[in-house]
Amino acid sequence: MVLSATGCADKATEAVTSTTESVTTTVTAPSSRVAPTSAPPTAEGSAFDVESVPLAQDLPGTFPYFTLPAGFENPNRDEPVRPRDRVPIWTGDRLEWVIGKVSQSYIHADEDHAFSKFALIDAIDTEVAAAGGSKITESKVPEELVDTIDEDLLVGFNAGLGGIYSQTVNTYLIRTEDRRVWIHLTADSASGHWLIAEELIETTTTK
Known part of the structure; x- marks a missing residue:
């Protein structure tokens, strides 16, 4: 009697896969945009000091000095410039009441x-920077604080101050030897408001 035996051997093969991760670094060129100078920070608990804002050399043209950028417009007829009025300007820590010429627009x-x-x-940042102005807040x-403003004033200046109730306020100041020009700007996803106020500063001439 012949016995036949068949042996089956299983061979295990380990496959080692080496994975190399590729890392891509994106370098973004610096923006050419010039931001307005920020007013120097004040010590905790201290009030904003107008005199801390650097003096600008000159103002562009005549009041209101600034125009809406390309791509934007006032949807209504232009509001007449008020030769003398009193408006509140937010400085980041208080309302500064400014008396002088006022221009406003939707x-x-x-x-x-x-x-x-x-x-x-x-x-607007770029326009103000070009004029030597500073962003205050x-x-x-x-x-x-909004509740302390007379309702009639808010209605009369709705084109310029309309966003003061709930929107972030961008306030700018351009200061020269004899005047201060304040800009109040607010915007949401659909529209904006801005107001420009100029107050004259008395200068003392030394003989």
């Missing part, structure tokens, strides 16, 4: 553009 996109809050603020006015 801000919408023109018919060829979509409204962009970022583009609007960016363009970019913050909300506390509700209890």
Whole structure:
């Protein structure tokens, strides 16, 4: 009798896979945009000091000195400049009451553009920087301070101050030897408001 035996051997093979991760670094070129100088920070608990803002050399043209950037427009007829009035300007720690000329306007996109809050603020930043101005604050006015403003004044200056109730306020100051020009700017995703006020400063001449 012949016995036949068949042996089956299983061979295990380990496959080692080496994975190499590829890392891509993106380098972004610096923006050419010039931001307005920020006012020096104040010590905790101290009030904003107008004199801390550097003097500008000159102002561009005549009041109101600044125009809406390309792509934006006032949807209504222009509001007449008020030769002398009193308006509240938010400085980040208080309402500064400014007496002098006042110009105000609603801000919408023109018919060829979509409204962009970022583009609007960016363009005004650039305009103010070119004039040697400073951004004083970019913050909300506390509700209890807004409530101290007379309702008739808020209605009369709705085109310029309309966003003061709930929107972040961008406040700018351009200061020269004989005047201060304040800009109040607010915007949301659909439209904006801005107000420009100029107060004259008495200068003393030394003989």
